[in-house]
Ligand SMILES: Nc1ncnc2c1ncn2[C@@H]1O[C@H](COP(=O)(O)OP(=O)(O)O)[C@@H](O)[C@H]1O
């Protein structure tokens with residue numbers, strides 16, 4: 167198992183697309199955080215809002231990029247047929263999948279912890295110098311770390327089910343950004359209570375902050391919406407696992 | 416030692432491998448021969464547990480491939496040289512494969528040197544020629560110093576020197592007592608490196624013999640005879656049970672009699688011979704003939 171994890175770790179960091187994506191995942195939120203801290207409005211009523219705008223919002227970029235990396239973690243192997251090399255070297259496929267889950271899950275969790283911390287340090291320096299009131303929200307920080315872990319694994323599960331990244335990445339990105347926006351708009355016209363059942367909307371509750379802590383129209387608490395999004399993630403990972411086991415490589 | 420029993424694989428309605436059984440012995444190179452689309456690559460994937468068979472089992476030294484925890488130490492395989500991530504460097508590719516079976520980075524350097532890729536080890540494989548990719552695939556197969564090697568069309572894309580290198584390399588490995596199965600759709604290629612042949616057509620076994628036996632069984636041999644007294648000679652030969660086919664009135668192809676027999680008959684009857692030459696139909700002809708028969712047989716309405 168240690169060997170399988172080491173192998174996946176080597177694969178993770180030796181592909182150019184991954185290296186570039188990792189650099190963007192780590193760098194872009196910091197740039198956004200600095201910019202948002204520079205323009206943050208002095209008149210925000212709740213100091214937790216300036217924290218959310220300068221720390222949580224930029225970190226969400228990293229969350230989605232981690233999900234893309236999760237999709238690529240298995241999708242690239244099918245795209246280039248290296249999955250056959252992988253499964254020839256380790257015919258117990260569940261070990262390979264477990265190793266990928268460990269590597270990508272660890273990466274997602276670390277990004278979910280480190281990125282908001284760095285954003286917090288950077289933006290607090292900037293905002294304090296500009297006398298913008300500022301208050302960190304510990305629950306949102308923990309929630310964001312969990313959300314980043316879950317989103318990474320969500321991408322990995324989706325990639326296992328769909329295999330080809332050319333299909334899986336658009337599905338992964340358009341699902342929250344387009345489909346849930348449209349469906350959410352319809353839901354809010356019909357019955358606002360329905361919105362809580364949208365998996366990504368619910369997942370974002372994990373990292374909600376300030377006055378919108380419960381989020382307009384999303385009725386689950388932070389923990390319940392996390393469990394709900396986690397269930398979607400688990401279902402996708404299990405389905406992907408089952409499919410990868412029984413399909414031809 | 417590889418044992419395949421009743422391997423069958425269907426893709427939808429198409430039967431790619433059909434109740435295929437064979438043994439591959441250690442100590443010799445076994446050629447796995449069949450025209451394009453006959454099911455060689457599918458069989459290789461079935462042997463390695465990559466494709467799930469509809470029926471049948473395959474074992475390596477008595478155990479199915481999937482039961483080996485570190486299979487690269489038992490079986491090395493080159494399925495397709497293109498199974499690489501184009502932006503990963505050669506050494507990193509081998510590192511990842513080696514790590515999965517607990518093999519050391521030092522071994523990676525060894526196999527890189529073995530196939531002559533040390534200088535391009537830090538280059539991304541996307542820029543490799545097909546020949547370089549084949550060598551990298553062979554390096555990966557050799558990582559665990561396995562007792563059994565499976566190679567799917569390893570000579571594809573190699574220049575003549577590369578083909579010779581592969582041939583000598585595989586013969587050398589077999590001479591160390593390893594089991595070597597190497598596929599090809601070209602008999603001329605495989606005849607040069609293999610001692611035994613497993614020939615398939617349309618997913619079914621046609622023949623599993625030595626190369627020599629295959630030629631005897633399916634190849635034709637005859638004797639070309641030229642004589643100024645052909646009419647007399649032909650009567651003696653027909654009396655012996657031989658059949659003759661005339662190129663011209665003084666030149667015949669004699670089937671069913673050896674050059675020794677013909678020479679003896681001629682001498683004892685005082686017949687002058689101008690030529691007495693053994694002729695062998697090429698192995699390629701024999702192969703095309705048997706595989707075409709399979710195609711025709713298969714194509715016939717049931
Ligand atoms: N993954 C697949 N899906 C559908 N058909 C396949 C697949 N792989 C191989 N085939 C079909 O199975 C037959 C055997 O193919 P293959 O094993 O690649 O032959 P060979 O290696 O001898 O050229 C061919 O008709 C091929 O089209």
Ligand SMILES: [Mg+2]
Pocket residue numbers: 452455456457567568
């Ligand atoms: Mg093939």
